Amino acid sequence: MGAPYRRRHARRRQAEAAMLAPVNWVEERSGLVGGIRYFLFRNVPSDISWAQTLGSAALTAFIVQAVTGVILAMYYKPDPDKAYESIQFITNELTWGWLVRGMHRWGASVFIILLFLHMGRVFLFGAYKYPRELNWLIGVGLLALGMLEGFTGYLLPWDQTSYWATVVGINIQASGPFVGPFLANVLRGGAEIGSETLARFYAIHMLLIPGGLIGLIGLHLYLVMRLGVTSPPWSRKAAGRKRDPEAETRRQGLVEPRSRRGWRSGR
Ligand code: HEM
Numbered sequence: 001m002g003a004p005y006r007r008r009h010a011r012r013r014q015a016e017a018a019m020l021a022p023v024n025w026v027e028e029r030s031g032l033v034g035g036i037r038y039f040l041f042r043n044v045p046s047d048i049s050w051a052q053t054l055g056s057a058a059l060t061a062f063i064v065q066a067v068t069g070v071i072l073a074m075y076y077k078p079d080p081d082k083a084y085e086s087i088q089f090i091t092n093e094l095t096w097g098w099l100v101r102g103m104h105r106w107g108a109s110v111f112i113i114l115l116f117l118h119m120g121r122v123f124l125f126g127a128y129k130y131p132r133e134l135n136w137l138i139g140v141g142l143l144a145l146g147m148l149e150g151f152t153g154y155l156l157p158w159d160q161t162s163y164w165a166t167v168v169g170i171n172i173q174a175s176g177p178f179v180g181p182f183l184a185n186v187l188r189g190g191a192e193i194g195s196e197t198l199a200r201f202y203a204i205h206m207l208l209i210p211g212g213l214i215g216l217i218g219l220h221l222y223l224v225m226r227l228g229v230t231s232p233p234w235s236r237k238a239a240g241r242k243r244d245p246e247a248e249t250r251r252q253g254l255v256e257p258r259s260r261r262g263w264r265s266g267r
Pocket residue numbers: 051052053054055056058059062115118119122125127128132135136137138139140142143217220224228229230231
């Protein structure tokens with residue numbers, strides 16, 4: 001090895017150390033980098049399928065909605081006299097505005113479709129069963145919040161379609177038993193749909209529901225990591241293992257405590 005090679009090698013090592021310094025600084029004080037590394041490189045069953053990427057696809061759709069939503073919020077005006085105009089400005093005059101608005105509008109449908117596909121996959125794979133019932137329930141919360149996000153966002157353009165769709169939606173809510181009329185009043189913010197309604201829908205759409213979604217997604221992913229991902233139902237590894245200590249225990253008529261069943265291995 002000649003001197004020029006050694007010098008180049010030393011320079012590269014120096015550059016690497018300089019780049020890693022901030023990462024190491026954060027890691028030493030938080031352990032965050034190790035956590036992210038664990039999440040990205042953890043073991044999953046070797047025979048998982050494409051259907052098991054639908055959760056990540058839903059997560060990607062949510063991130064697209066969050067980013068495009070923040071950009072739209074910089075130009076949108078939640079006032080009945082200005083809302084429609086501001087939407088027209090975003091669509092027709094703002095640079096790339098049509099694209100950002102289109103991504104947000106169509107992305108909302110994509111997000112809901114992906115949620116249903118992901119939920120269908122979890123159901124068909126039986127992945128909602130013990131010990132993942134809690135994560136299924138969190139998923140139900142995510143679905144409800146996702147649909148409410150769509151409902152509250154629909155009013156914001158303040159055109160005829162959005163106005164009358166909201167009238168119908170709130171009237172359906174009002175016909176619900178016990179708390180139905182009360183919740184309809186809370187949503188409307190008064191006797192008529194007007195500026196109060198728009199302000200409420202905007203606050204719920206921008207702050208309340210996204211906050212709830214972010215919290216529930218965090219919990220959901222924590223449980224996915226903690227419990228591991230299930231193998232597909234056709235998995236030979238999960239169903240036809242050569243030695244299955246659990247099955248042997250059952251054959252001998254012994255009941256194994258729930259907490260000792262192999263939830264980390266998948267099924
Ligand atoms: C914002 C919405 C959601 C996001 C971002 C999300 C994300 C994910 C991800 C990344 C996974 C692991 C990979 C996979 O199985 O695809 C997962 C698994 C899971 N999700 Fe969701 N999900 C959402 C909504 C839902 C809904 C609506 C349900 C059902 C009602 C649900 C129930 C589950 C269950 C039970 C698992 C564990 C499946 C297994 O271990 O095989 N999720 N989710």
